[in-house]
Amino acid sequence: MKVTIKFFAGIAESVGKREHTIQVNQESTVKDILAVLIDEFPQAKDLIDKSMVSINHDFAKLDQKIIESDEIALIPPVSGGEEPLFEITNKPLSADQVIAKVSNNMAGAILTFVGTVREFTKGKKTTYLEYEAYPEMAIKKMKEIADEIKERWPDAKVAISHRIGKLDIEEISVIIAVATPHRNDAFEAGRYAIERLKQIVPIWKKEIWEDGEEWIGNQER
Incomplete structure (x- = not known):
C-alpha cells in the first residue's frame, strides 16, 4: 500500500519537500515508516530520530500499525530547540x-x-x-x-x-x-x-x- 507523510519545519527544509509518498506492506508500523524515511533521506536522519509521528492528529507509538487511509505527519522538536536532556x-x-x-x-x-x-x-x-x-x-x-x-x-x-x-x-x-x-x-x-x-x-x-x-x-x- 501507499502512504503519504507530511513534513514540517527543519525536516521539510532538509528533504526539500512538504510531503512524500512511500510504498509499504499491510503490516507496517510507525517504526517501519521511520526506517524507510531514514533510508530515503539520510541527510535528515538526526531530525527524524528526534521527531514524533502523528497519525490522524494524535501522537503514535512506534509499534502502531499503519493503514492506507491514515493521515501521517512527522513532528520535529517544537519551540525551536533540542529535546531536553x-x-x-x-x-x-x-x-x-x-x-x-x-x-x-x-x-x-x-x-x-x-x-x-x-x-x-x-x-x-x-x-x-x-x-x-x-x-x-x-x-x-x-x-x-x-x-x-x-x-x-x-x-x-x-x-x-x-x-x-x-x-x-x-x-x-x-x-x-x-x-x-x-x-x-x-x-x-x-x-x-x-x-x-x-x-x-x-x-x-x-x-x-x-x-x-x-x-x-x-x-x-
Missing part, C-alpha cells in the same frame, strides 16, 4: 531518541542503561508497576547527577529519561545515556548515574502483585 514523561521511552541527545563528534563510546519491568521480584510475581514522581525536583536532581559526572569525567554528556504511570511487564521505565571519548569512562559514568538516580531522585513505584501491592522508594529498588 532530562525528562519525566508518561509516554513510552525510546533508547534511540535518548542516545541521539548525547551523540556528538567527540564521543568514542555511548553507554546506555535501559531499566525494564521484570515479572518476578523476591519470589513475588508482578502484574504491573505504577510510577510516580515529583517532576520538578526529579529534573533538578537529574541535572545535579549530570553535573557530578562532569566534575569526574569532564568530557561526558548525559541524558536521563524516566517514565511514570502504569507500566506492563517488559516495558522500559528508565533510560540513561552517557557519551564519553573513551569506553572505560562511559562504563564508569553510566554506573554512577544509575546508582545516584536511585539515591536522590524522587521517583516511587508501586509494585502490584497477584495478591497485594506496595509503594517502594526509588532508593529501595
Whole structure:
C-alpha cells in the first residue's frame, strides 16, 4: 500500500519537500515508516530520530500499525530547540531518541542503561508497576547527577529519561545515556548515574502483585 507523510519545519527544509509518498506492506508500523524515511533521506536522519509521528492528529507509538487511509505527519522538536536532556514523561521511552541527545563528534563510546519491568521480584510475581514522581525536583536532581559526572569525567554528556504511570511487564521505565571519548569512562559514568538516580531522585513505584501491592522508594529498588 501507499502512504503519504507530511513534513514540517527543519525536516521539510532538509528533504526539500512538504510531503512524500512511500510504498509499504499491510503490516507496517510507525517504526517501519521511520526506517524507510531514514533510508530515503539520510541527510535528515538526526531530525527524524528526534521527531514524533502523528497519525490522524494524535501522537503514535512506534509499534502502531499503519493503514492506507491514515493521515501521517512527522513532528520535529517544537519551540525551536533540542529535546531536553532530562525528562519525566508518561509516554513510552525510546533508547534511540535518548542516545541521539548525547551523540556528538567527540564521543568514542555511548553507554546506555535501559531499566525494564521484570515479572518476578523476591519470589513475588508482578502484574504491573505504577510510577510516580515529583517532576520538578526529579529534573533538578537529574541535572545535579549530570553535573557530578562532569566534575569526574569532564568530557561526558548525559541524558536521563524516566517514565511514570502504569507500566506492563517488559516495558522500559528508565533510560540513561552517557557519551564519553573513551569506553572505560562511559562504563564508569553510566554506573554512577544509575546508582545516584536511585539515591536522590524522587521517583516511587508501586509494585502490584497477584495478591497485594506496595509503594517502594526509588532508593529501595
